[in-house]
Amino acid sequence: MTQTFDADFLVRWLAAVAEAVDREADRLTELDSAIGDADHGANLKRGFAAVTETLAKDPPATPGAVLTAAGRQLISTVGGASGPLYGTLLRRTGKTLGDDGRVTREQLAEALDSGVTAVSQLGGAQVGDKTMLDALVPAVEGLRDSFGAARSAAEEGALATVPLRARKGRASYLGERSVGHQDPGATSSALLFAALDEIARTEASGAEGAS
Amino acid sequence: MRMLINVPETVVADALRGMAAAHPELTVDVERRVVVRRDAPVAGKVALVSGGGSGHEPLHGGFVGPGMLAAACPGEVFTSPVPDQMVRAAAAVDSGAGVLFVVKNYTGDVLNFEMAAELAEDEGIQVAKVLVDDDVAVTDSLYTAGRRGTGGTLFVEKIAGAAAEEGAPLERVEAIARRVNERCRSFGVALSACTTPAKGSPTFGLPEGELELGIGIHGEPGRERRPMMTSREIADFAVDAVVEDLRPSGPVIALVNGMGATPLLELYGFNAEVQRVLGERGVPVARTLVGNYVTSLDMAGCSVTLCEVDEDLLRLWDAPVETPALRWGR
Numbered sequence: 001m002t003q004t005f006d007a008d009f010l011v012r013w014l015a016a017v018a019e020a021v022d023r024e025a026d027r028l029t030e031l032d033s034a035i036g037d038a039d040h041g042a043n044l045k046r047g048f049a050a051v052t053e054t055l056a057k058d059p060p061a062t063p064g065a066v067l068t069a070a071g072r073q074l075i076s077t078v079g080g081a082s083g084p085l086y087g088t089l090l091r092r093t094g095k096t097l098g099d100d101g102r103v104t105r106e107q108l109a110e111a112l113d114s115g116v117t118a119v120s121q122l123g124g125a126q127v128g129d130k131t132m133l134d135a136l137v138p139a140v141e142g143l144r145d146s147f148g149a150a151r152s153a154a155e156e157g158a159l160a161t162v163p164l165r166a167r168k169g170r171a172s173y174l175g176e177r178s179v180g181h182q183d184p185g186a187t188s189s190a191l192l193f194a195a196l197d198e199i200a201r202t203e204a205s206g207a208e209g210a211s
Numbered sequence: 212m213r214m215l216i217n218v219p220e221t222v223v224a225d226a227l228r229g230m231a232a233a234h235p236e237l238t239v240d241v242e243r244r245v246v247v248r249r250d251a252p253v254a255g256k257v258a259l260v261s262g263g264g265s266g267h268e269p270l271h272g273g274f275v276g277p278g279m280l281a282a283a284c285p286g287e288v289f290t291s292p293v294p295d296q297m298v299r300a301a302a303a304v305d306s307g308a309g310v311l312f313v314v315k316n317y318t319g320d321v322l323n324f325e326m327a328a329e330l331a332e333d334e335g336i337q338v339a340k341v342l343v344d345d346d347v348a349v350t351d352s353l354y355t356a357g358r359r360g361t362g363g364t365l366f367v368e369k370i371a372g373a374a375a376e377e378g379a380p381l382e383r384v385e386a387i388a389r390r391v392n393e394r395c396r397s398f399g400v401a402l403s404a405c406t407t408p409a410k411g412s413p414t415f416g417l418p419e420g421e422l423e424l425g426i427g428i429h430g431e432p433g434r435e436r437r438p439m440m441t442s443r444e445i446a447d448f449a450v451d452a453v454v455e456d457l458r459p460s461g462p463v464i465a466l467v468n469g470m471g472a473t474p475l476l477e478l479y480g481f482n483a484e485v486q487r488v489l490g491e492r493g494v495p496v497a498r499t500l501v502g503n504y505v506t507s508l509d510m511a512g513c514s515v516t517l518c519e520v521d522e523d524l525l526r527l528w529d530a531p532v533e534t535p536a537l538r539w540g541r
Contacts, residue, residue, distance in 0.1 A: 033414045034415075037414065037429035037430055038414045039289050039290050039407065039409060041409075075293065078293070079323060080286070081291070081319035081322055083293060083322075083323065084326060122322060123318065167355065170356065172355040172356045175350075175355075
């Protein structure tokens with residue numbers, strides 16, 4: 001039988017993202033200070049902490065509603081470019097998921113695909129511009145196969161930003177000097193999919209234990 | 212790095228509480244992060260709302276008051292504010308004559324102000340936007356996020372703010388703001404990096420004896436690094452970069468701006484060199500402003516902004532203004 005995921009699974013995913021962002025905040029800030037303005041770690045930490053708090057206070061009933069609420073919270077809390085971009089990613093993904101009480105991995109991949117498209121439209125960036133899309137686009141493709149494939153694709157995508165020259169966002173002001181640094185946005189995007197893989201593994205072993 | 216703070220997390224809120232105490236003529240909502248002139252909304256008048264990351268003080272909160280901004284929204288350090296703040300500010304200052312958002316061209320600011328404009332319009336507020344992109348160090352092309360908004364912001368806020376204070380309708384205030392931006396160019400130089408409270412160490416390493424040319428206002432490295440130059444050489448380089456791009460045919464207003472940690476003694480000395488170069492290039496200077504206005508925390512360095520003015524713009528520049536950081540004519 002195809003495994004399905006409920007609202008609680010998505011709440012746990014976002015809690016795991018909050019933990020990962022908290023753990024990696026200094027590294028994200030360090031990457032950002034090389035080619036940006038040294039605030040990426042602090043901003044995402046603040047944003048995902050607020051998401052966790054909101055979801056705990058008033059847990060939405062469906063996976064779609066969880067992501068929509070999380071996206072709205074990021075837009076209201078983070079600021080900078082990452083607030084609207086990550087907020088739009090989750091909000092659009094949530095809206096695409098609709099009202100289903102349980103969703104499959106394939107549905108999640110499909111919905112994330114529309115979320116990533118919305119991010120690309122909002123920021124006007126494409127794959128290869130040295131942005132979060134360099135991790136997000138391959139990750140969504142990977143998710144059609146497995147959670148593990150999404151995670152590795154995102155991590156490889158983030159690493160592949162190192163030789164790129166930035167064409168969007170603050171790093172683009174550096175021109176050639178942005179080459180040789182890993183993009184902080186692609187790095188944080190990879191954290192999202194690492195957390196998703198972790199939670200999916202926990203879920204799978206929990207399900208086996210129960211059967 | 213030693214900083215005069217409590218903890219990094221409360222830097223912005225602490226500053227706002229202090230600002231509220233120092234400026235009873237402003238309404239400062241510390242929790243919601245909106246600074247509003249106390250007499251807003253002013254009947255029949257267009258209101259200017261700006262905002263951006265903190266760390267550039269006195270921009271933008273220090274420019275709130277009669278003759279300039281009606282409200283400002285401070286974000287976290289170097290981080291654009293969120294749409295909720297801008298909508299709240301717009302609602303607080305709109306008299307029904309409409310609101311002009313003054314937006315510095317950075318991806319985050321642009322995205323958040325766009326979202327805010329939509330939300331404010333949903334609430335029945337008429338909103339226009341002007342984008343400030345005066346920094347000549349960035350090539351405006353498909354391969355960058357476009358030119359940055361830096362010192363030109365002060366000119367847009369002052370001159371369009373004066374037009375609003377005179378009672379000009381939204382369409383005209385917006386047109387003047389655009390005209391000012393089109394006639395402003397800036398170039399910045401760093402003698403040291405700055406330190407954000409969150410990071411606690413300099414945003415980039417700058418070896419002794421070198422400087423960074425073509426910097427922005429967020430501690431991001433500039434276009435190139437060179438061996439240290441004298442005030443005279445820096446003025447030649449910066450003014451030439453601005454004049455070659457602006458190609459002014461009439462008089463200019465010059466802003467010789469400190470990045471935060473450069474003493475006024477040095478800035479005035481630098482201004483003497485700036486005036487010399489402008490004289491040599493045959494550019495008449497109508498007015499000059501020297502000081503720390505669009506800063507980058509504790510960065511040492513300076514920027515030069517030139518704004519080409521006609522009679523109308525010069526009159527609006529000279530019009531009375533009464534804000535914490537700019538105050539004349541009253």
